[in-house]
Amino acid sequence: MASATVFIGFAGMASAQEAATVAFLMPDQASTRYEQHDFPGFKAEMEKLCPKCTVIYQNANADASLQQQQFNSVIAQGAKVVVLDPVDSAAAAGLVEIAQSQDVKVIAYDRPIPDKPADYYVSFDNEGIGYAIAKSLVEHLKASGVADGAGVLEINGSPTDAAAGLIRDGIHRGLKESTYKTLAEYDTPEWAPPKAQEWAAGQITRFGADIKGVVAANDGTAGGAIAAFKAAGVKPVPPVTGNDATIAALQLIISGDQYNTISKPSEIVAAAAANVA
Numbered sequence: 001m002a003s004a005t006v007f008i009g010f011a012g013m014a015s016a017q018e019a020a021t022v023a024f025l026m027p028d029q030a031s032t033r034y035e036q037h038d039f040p041g042f043k044a045e046m047e048k049l050c051p052k053c054t055v056i057y058q059n060a061n062a063d064a065s066l067q068q069q070q071f072n073s074v075i076a077q078g079a080k081v082v083v084l085d086p087v088d089s090a091a092a093a094g095l096v097e098i099a100q101s102q103d104v105k106v107i108a109y110d111r112p113i114p115d116k117p118a119d120y121y122v123s124f125d126n127e128g129i130g131y132a133i134a135k136s137l138v139e140h141l142k143a144s145g146v147a148d149g150a151g152v153l154e155i156n157g158s159p160t161d162a163a164a165g166l167i168r169d170g171i172h173r174g175l176k177e178s179t180y181k182t183l184a185e186y187d188t189p190e191w192a193p194p195k196a197q198e199w200a201a202g203q204i205t206r207f208g209a210d211i212k213g214v215v216a217a218n219d220g221t222a223g224g225a226i227a228a229f230k231a232a233g234v235k236p237v238p239p240v241t242g243n244d245a246t247i248a249a250l251q252l253i254i255s256g257d258q259y260n261t262i263s264k265p266s267e268i269v270a271a272a273a274a275n276v277a
Helices: 012-018 035-047 064-076 092-101 124-143 162-176 194-208 219-231 245-253 266-276
Strands: 020-027 054-059 080-084 107-111 120-124 151-156 181-187 211-218
Touching: 020 035, 020 064, 020 120, 035 054, 035 151, 035 266, 054 064, 064 092, 080 092, 092 107, 092 181, 107 266, 120 124, 124 162, 124 211, 151 162, 151 194, 151 219, 162 211, 181 194, 194 211, 194 219, 211 219, 219 245
Parallel strands: 020 054, 020 080, 080 107, 107 120, 151 181, 151 211
Antiparallel strands: none
8 A cells, every 4th residue: 555755844843934935846737636636635734734824836747947947936936845746856956956055945745856855755655556556467467367478568657757767666576576578668758648659559569469468657658558559449458557546547447448546645645745844
């Protein structure tokens, strides 16, 4: 089961920041979770903890340059804490350095910033999620009588997302422990479903019926893979995993087109980030 990792300090200083400005900067709109779950959860908890605080929300739409502009803007607006889910985990190191030079605290949210650690890091166990995704498919294939040595595709998240790398590590571990082989894998730029679909379409042409399942790192990439199978006329669609429990994914599961997803209520980490802030 996924769990949030939270480090909290300076609780006694809350009263000194009754009217502080806090920014909540999210990375993209490819996943619906940020607007539907993360920000509402953060805002609701902030309203409980600090009713007079100002909360600024921005989404960078997978554009690292835009996120830098948003970061600079919220600091100019007086933000004392920035909750940052980076588009590019490596590039975000420079943002942390800028903030810390101005005594602004940075909470790395969901995705770590390895090259310049933020003041705090709040996230689910991303490697554990990847491992659970892989294990779920492996167990399903075994239960379905799929022979040892059969092949699967692996669709990972964005190559600039350090959390996606952790999910990928977990998937690798889960598949390595199995008797199945990875036919091909792909790091999906920006987590974009159309790019996952385009890649999956190429693999369907390449491997055809040898594809017995797809380990997809989230529901968006899963949806892209499923669309590729449908466009190719593959019936039934082989089992495809997911992650985030989006409404679209739940509908695909009900219709029998997606095998599963992982429900990890983002409000949990959002509320934890609000408490840290």
